[in-house]
Amino acid sequence: MILEGKTIIVTGGASGIGRATCVLAAREGASVAIADINREMAEETARLVEVQGQAALVIEMDTSKKADAQRMVEETVGTFGTIDGIVCSAIKLVPGKLEELPEEDWDMVMDIGLKGYFLCAQAAGRVMLEKGSGSIVFVSSIGGVQAYNGAGAYSVCKAGAIMLGQLIGVEWGGRGVRGNTVCPGQVRTPMTEAMFKDPEIAAGRAAVVPMGRVGEPEEIAEANIFLLSDRASYINADFMQVDGGQAESKMMHTPGRNWGGKKMNYSTSTVPNITNKQKEDG
């Protein structure tokens, strides 16, 4: 067990990648604080942690509020005595076209997905800096390295998270607190289920990934756990793409080529043209 005896906080731990991270952290021997705005779902995650034989603490909170972030740290330290690591994954999707995006939608995504990461990392980081060890992991997205059109502030927020993770690594690495970011590709979670339940979309989205499938929350969580653990003791200020190769797959989508015998010919005659489809969507 690579997190034995450690205390880990996971924001957005009620579902999806956050929940999977809680469960795997427990599997690896950690006590887990589950921070989420959705108490009911967070309680479910707590049961899953306890099934692994580890202690769970549910903290109902809004990650974009400084007072909540402070309370998250106080409750965690009060219950478990310390903090060894935090995974920030809380986000809210508010899609939209830039020309129409309302200010409040922009603010909501940035408040939760970027300011929230900062506030939670800062509050937990102070505890870890004081004891001179710890690991901070941000869940970003390949949308943070590739412009994700139609997703409102999401890509900008996720790009910011990568830089914040690097900044933490640079500022705090010398004091024993590492900062890193994981960039998941497409993952089937409650947040993305609305899209993936359409079999045509699910098949199409799998086909654009070099590995031919979308990811599972546990596959992202494994990367989070690795970065939390001492196995990653020299990894700092880095970001890791966990995406089946998708972020580097642009050239797969060049029409007029047959890819690797997989007959993935992206000519417009065989695959619905995405640009036009998006126009229809709009």
Add this chain to the structure above:
Amino acid sequence: MSRFSDKVAIITGGASGIGKKTAEMFVEQGGKVLIGDIDEDAGKIVSLEIAKKFGKDSVSYIYLDVSNPEHCKSAVDFAISEFGSINCLLNSAIKMAPGMLKDLSLKDWNTMVNIGLTGTFLMTQAAGRWMIENKTPGSIVNMSSIGGRQPYGMSGAYSTVKAAVIMLAEHFGIEWGGHNVRVNSICAGHTETPLTAYLKDPEIKKGRSEVTPLQRVAQPIDIANGILFLFSEEADYITATAIDIDGGITKSVMNHMPGRKWK
């Protein structure tokens, strides 16, 4: 006074495509150019065409195999004897030897690495040495590609070579910054040239246009404009970097996600 008055450029692979267009425009904007190419017929024809338009003192051709160090030194010597100086170099010579890596022959690997990478090193070194020894500020541009930013499957050594020339330019750039010899790369997107004859297929051209955010493939002039910018004094503070001229395609992976129906 025009943009490249008294400036001399060597352009490898200058007999066709992006190299040819850059040569024409460089001369049109007042410069003198030495076209180096392994295709003797095409090189002489381009040279004659430019001479006819802009005067025979503005252009010359030399048979050049960039993978041969003697050829590279000769090209530099020839440019000096013809025009008296070298201020700019475009490394655009390349030969395609596509294939899947699993089956790629050593010969095909070596062809692309020798011409695309070693040739770029040899020419840059030869021209840069002259610039440094003669205290002549210079600008050197390596022709890279979106294939140097993202792996271009089935292209043999192409992507690896194109990624490497970006680093090579950065490395030369930091080494020679103090000599005011700037070295940069241009990463071209899908561009209509003799090298990309498949773009003549209207279906392929349409498809590739549609996957490009700007909705069209590039013409050689689009790329040449970027090269000439880096050659010019407008780019005096730009070194050791790479510029994408690709209509946005390198950043458009997420465009290819089926079912972007958010609401």
